[in-house]
Amino acid sequence: MQEEHYSDFAQALVDWFGKQGRDYPWRRTTxxxxxxxxxxxxxxxxxxxxxxxxxxxxxxxxxxxxxxxxxxxxxxxxxxxxxxxxxxxxxxxxxxxxxxxxxxxxxxxxxxxxxxxxxxxxxxxxxxxxxxNRPAPLVDANVSRVFARVFNDPTPVDSPAGRRRHWELAARLVHPGNPRAYNSALMELGQTLCTTGSPTCLLCPVRAYCTATNPEELPVKLPKKEITAIEHWDIWHCTADGLLMEKQPDGRRHEGMYRLPRRAAEEIADLPHLCDQKYSVTRYKVTRHLHRADTATPQAGECYIPLADLSHTPMASPDRKLVQKYLPR
Ligand code: SF4
Missing domain, CATH: 1.10.340.30 (Hypothetical protein; domain 2)
Known part of the structure; x- marks a missing residue:
């Protein structure tokens, strides 16, 4: 896009948003x-x-x-x-x-x-x-995708150079009179029309300014990190004192939250198998093998949580699902 079209581009987005902008609760408040x-x-x-x-x-x-x-x-x-x-x-x-x-x-x-x-x-x-409503730049993944296409820019959007360029563009393009609507419109364009894969260019309010020759091939991204498979072996040990759980120490991803205790595979392999739980976290594919233990020695950080307290004990969703599934009713 030529610099002389920057203000028309911003105005076209603001006009489009005025007619088609979605209504979300966070857009009804200042x-x-x-x-x-x-x-x-x-x-x-x-x-x-x-x-x-x-x-x-x-x-x-x-x-x-x-x-x-x-x-x-x-x-x-x-x-x-x-x-x-x-x-x-x-x-x-x-x-x-x-x-x-x-x-x-x-x-x-x-x-x-x-x-x-x-x-x-x-x-x-x-x-x-x-x-x-101050003219401040804003760049997220949707905005980056729109910029990469409008400027037909092959710089990887997740590279330092790509990020720098998009923040500079965002600062130059922001609508001076209605930055609230402009920034909302830019993100919404990326969410609704200028989407990943095949964009809906025929309905695009800024089609006249867009220079993308093959929009389906933009944005370019750095090669993805490989997905790593990991396995954990956990125990379900429930007694009259409660359910044995481990509090995550400071510095861990779920610091302050509780999870089912982890053990070495060979230590619990012969215990009754309850289920295998599979889920993904960032670039990890996790398989968790859960075994029922009738006896257990609490290790560092582990304690019994009374069953009545489990509903307000913080834990990540995979643990919450297991607790809800196996908790005695
Ligand atoms: S014309 Fe197409 S590729 Fe260009 S900004 Fe609009 S939706 Fe995206």
Missing amino acids: DPWAILVSEVMLQQTTIPTVLARYEAWLAQFPTPASLAAADEQAALRSWEGLGYYRRVRSLRAAAIALCEQHGGRFPGDEAALRALPGIGDYTVGALLSFAW
């Missing part, structure tokens, strides 16, 4: 807390899943102060089903910083926002444009 929560949830979770949880979660934690006052276990428990629990930890850290440093309110200036825990370029752009 409350920076509600916007931050939606952006954090949407980072690695699909829109339908977020829609099912967003308003109930906000009703539980309607302000930074409400989340700052909750203990970490309650915050983790509230996030179950959304996955990637470090997000709620960093949301809580941001809420605590807002309360301690800004009286529970959001600072309006960019440097102070950027200093909050877990707030990076994308979130700053989202807060400034969606909460305050």
